Amino acid sequence: MQFTGPPTPRFSPLVVVLTAALVLPRFSQASDHAYLLYRQWQSYDWQGDVPAADDVSRVQRGLGWRRQFPAGSFGLDYDYQALRIRTGDPAHNGHLHRITLGGDRQLGLYRVEARAGLAGTSNMFKKQAFHREVMNGRVAIFRASNESPNLSLGIGGDHRFGSFRWVPRMRWELMNNSGRWLIDLPVRLRWQGHNNRWVFRIERMGDRWATLDKTQQVESALYMREWRTELTYRIRAGDERWPAVILGIGASIETRVRYQDFEEGTFDLRLGDAFFGSIRLSW
Template sequence: MFSERYSKTTGSATSWFFPLAVLLAAIVALPRAVQASSDTYLLYRHWQPYDWPENTPSATEVTRSQRALGWRRQGATGAFGVDYDYQPLRIRTGDPAHNGHLHRVTFGGTWQHRLYRVEARAGLAGTSNMFKHQAFHSDVVNGRIAMFRAVNERSSLSLGVGGDHRFGSFRWLPRVRWEYANDSGHWLADLPVMLRWQSHGGRWQLRLERKGDRWATLDHARNVENALYLREWRVELTYRLRAAGQLWPSVVLGIGASVDTRVRYQDLEAGTQDQRLGDTLFGSVKLGW
């Protein structure tokens, strides 16, 4: 069974994953600046319970949280990092074909060369029973990529294209990237997926971003192979309480809201479900070294 599923995985995912993996390997192999910096982080984010949108007597609140850790290395021409996060998304209505324990590990980064900028990430994302029993299928392979070209050498405007799961199934969208700094701080627009303002020194940050990804799923009996799609608009204000020192980490606190949160998954009784969860607030704390 495992060999059949593994063959299915490699066959259907190689068409786009192999070029992305080659691109990431090229980025890693690029010469790094001598004075590069690296950091490690731990993150915890917790949402208020979502109200189930349907008036179903058996339905209860949907709870969600996130634990994450990662490592970054920043150089003069780009950055590279590895990230892992775990999100329990507990849907307690119907008969979902997943256990709600979503794991994701990705690696990748950014590369800047003259007028060109590349952002690429690849990895694995699936439910816990898939990793526990090594019963993988093709949807476990995941990734995102974006490529930009500046209008000219002095322009802060770049045009490009990006492909990811932010709006559901994997799709390519045109992207416009613009950066600007003034006395009020640093502004970054990456339309249509992100707007960000950061104060000088990075103590304050306000971010509006489209978040979305896919996790491969298995039901409890490991007979039904499917995927869960989670996407939302997320706005978050963060404040760096203190900078990192020799004996203590930096501490960043955040508060925000998830708006237009949608989840699509397979239900063993009702078929494909595409539900909009209620808008809700969340809080976060991030430690960095």
């Protein structure tokens, strides 16, 4: 018995080429920083008439490195999420690993954002039993308006809204007395205070992880998407000896997962809403 998800779109070559293009230039006046991240959600209530079902718990750990330079940024990120679904017989173990490489770059009127990497369950990496769904990425291309350089139009492709799809994007940046604003419709709104202590964001999140069951016979994928809102506060700035410490509180809204169950087939479930807290150390 083998489950297969929707056909994988042929976006990988484009993402890889654009990601490589971000690496090629020599960085001048660049600055580096690394980070550690921990985020934990309150348990999700299991949806549906399943009296014996346990709540779904979720936790995320991450680390990464990023280089900032005048025309953009480039970095390497890794995160691990434990999404513990203890109901039914899922064709996955709920231990989700993701490693991505990429960044963004301004090229005249054009802005390119691209990331490529691997995303899958822990047993895939442990057994080195990969299948085609493990390749992952996202890409967006914008062109600034001649009349207003702060406004740009473009298109982006990723898993934010479920399966991989291309979505028209409109990006607008503004600096005023209240701080710096970034509006990237329909996926992101971000505000940053002038002193960089406070940051507020609303963002559409979504991705795909390749999955493998215990017997290494069932190849499938897990899709997770949500709206996430978060307010962060930097309680101390970093220095040569100690990292910057950033605390956050937020909520995941309309969290949905789609995965394969041995008995029920494809599940597309609304886990609901949950608050979370986070701590980030940045050097």
